[in-house]
Amino acid sequence: MTISIIIPTYNNAANIGLLVQDLLAERSPHICDLIVVDGGSTDQTLTIAQSMGARALQSPIKGRSAQMNYGAALAQGDIFLFLHPEIRIHPTYAREIMLAIKEQHDMGCFRFKYKTNRIFPRLGAFLSRFSALYSNAGRQTLFIKRPVFEQLNGYNGETKIMEDFELLRRGKQYFKFIVLPTAVIASTKKYDAKNYLRVQAANIIVLCLYRMGYSQEKIIAMYKRIVHVK
Template identity: 35%
Template sequence: MHSISIIIPTLNESGNIRELIRFLMDHGGSYIKEIIVSDGGSTDNTVLLAKEAGAVVVISLVKGRAGQMNSGAAQASGDIFYFVHADTFPPVSFARDIQEAVDAGYAFGRYRTKFDSPKKILLFNAWFTRLDLFICYGGDQTLFIQKALFQKIDGFNSQMRIMEDYDIVVRAKEQKARYKIFKKAALVSARKYETNSWIQVQWANSTIIRMYKKGAGQDEMVNTYKSLLQYR
């Protein structure tokens, strides 16, 4: 049996973190080595709630999601790292799914997406996440990766403030590692769509992807994204 370290990057996630940790504990069972919350400087009760729920809390000295996930991974002792955003819930079978995927020779992978919203147009977005496309490499669907592969590619690029999830998948694929896309879906927050229209979000995402592929700097990309969307 492979041991799984779950790593959750957080920043002011008091509304979600306790429920998520309890969900992961309830359904992960003996497969779970530990749940690590890597916090980026929350000013709410995220850290307290995470500790009360039974997670190990790491205060990341490197700000930004990439640095937080690396900080969490540095403290992890499992054979497999499983990165979960604080507003995402994987299927209840996640631990067994990951075990079976690794046993079948997959080194990393993700779920498809199901949004927690009744908006029918989001079914269109979710459908595409079954495909192995660059535009679907975002971290909302969660990401499992074997520790050996994670270390081989030096983890996430901590200099990145945006697109870090896409980047790590690309680099892992360059190692010819097998990539698993589960047929099941993770339940992903649609909160971006609560304050922005569907068109606004698609335009912002496509703009940032184009900028990334053209080699734009991180500051330029972050500033552009913030200018296009109202989020957090």
Template identity: 30%
Template sequence: MISVIVPAHNEKVNLEALLPKLSQLAAGFNVEVLVCLSKDNADDSQAISGFEMVKYLCCEKKGRAVQMNKGAALAKGEILVFLHADVKPPIDFFSDIKRTIENGNDAGFFSYKFDKESFFLNLNASFTSKESIFTGGGDQCLFIKKSVFETLGGFNEKQVLMEDFEFFKRMKTLQVPYRIVKNDLVVSSRKYQNNSYLRVNLTNFLLVLLFRLGLAPEKLKRLHNRLLRLPYQHKPQKI
């Protein structure tokens, strides 16, 4: 079984697009989808019905790491897939995951493109198909054997920002074999709707640099919120 874990905070609009797509792609595979709602989710996301494979979990504490860990703990699958609600999977999503694991990898990520055509966004996306300082970000959709995830201790719930990079750092330390699948996910560009391209990229670079230098998670989060205009718009994507 493959367990898709979707951390969500007021993502009903995106979930209404994502869940039918996952249901369609899951045909012929043994898949469950765990939508892990944040403690203060307020948009009635759990009212989306009609999908037997989907289960909703409500978290008692805040934080995306908390949400993903809860999903992982209750997942029945041997493979865990951590997918953001505003990221859309490609047609061969599940076969790519299955093939990657069967070929001797314990984990993997996907390359991606943005949902908006732009020279600069295309330039950003081009780096996701190869190893770079940004490898391991949540938009790349980590998939991993559940046994390996548990050996690594799951996501660090004290890492309130960049929990995905922190987890990937531990993966690298323990030399977990992984592969970047070159089959693009479609990632939302909503962050760029309220912030300029330069602002977002300089902020991302600064946060990654400070993370690598060991800046405390709470300070990273405060800096992120100070530099980028929030909230991002939650717009559905065409599939």
């Protein structure tokens, strides 16, 4: 079986080269393509990704859901690995995914950690080893068998927020899921710019509003109001 890596990007020139470098470091025979799908960056994201060895594509529609679905439609692998563009990943990632698939798991993610000594981000990272739905681990990494992804009809193209949660919620009802123990390193950029407790409060409120059936527009507006994003 082979793995297709799909990375949705938007103005990630500062990070994408490092991630592609991580992904290609071990030259795993299981990796059949590495696709960066961009949402209209105004920086050098695509140029850097292509120069580092990725297949760099411009999505016809901007948005994480649309970009990841577009990449999946063009991917060749038996397994899709969706990655956040600002993470750093360990060199054994492909072997660990293949082992999880061999053990009959249909989908899963890696836990994550932050390079920080601040207590609250470290607590969030600790929780990622137990739950992908409530710790944000599924937004950092997600691997899923192609037939499972297709049976779920991929990411919901109507979602502008919570797209990872929405796919995981549907998938975990019917398919075997695992959180792998090795951690990727997640970016602290969002927490460096904003108060961590404020961001976490926004995440919790957004989750509650989503589960209560509020519209995407109202959820996004509430999130921006809490974290003071214009």
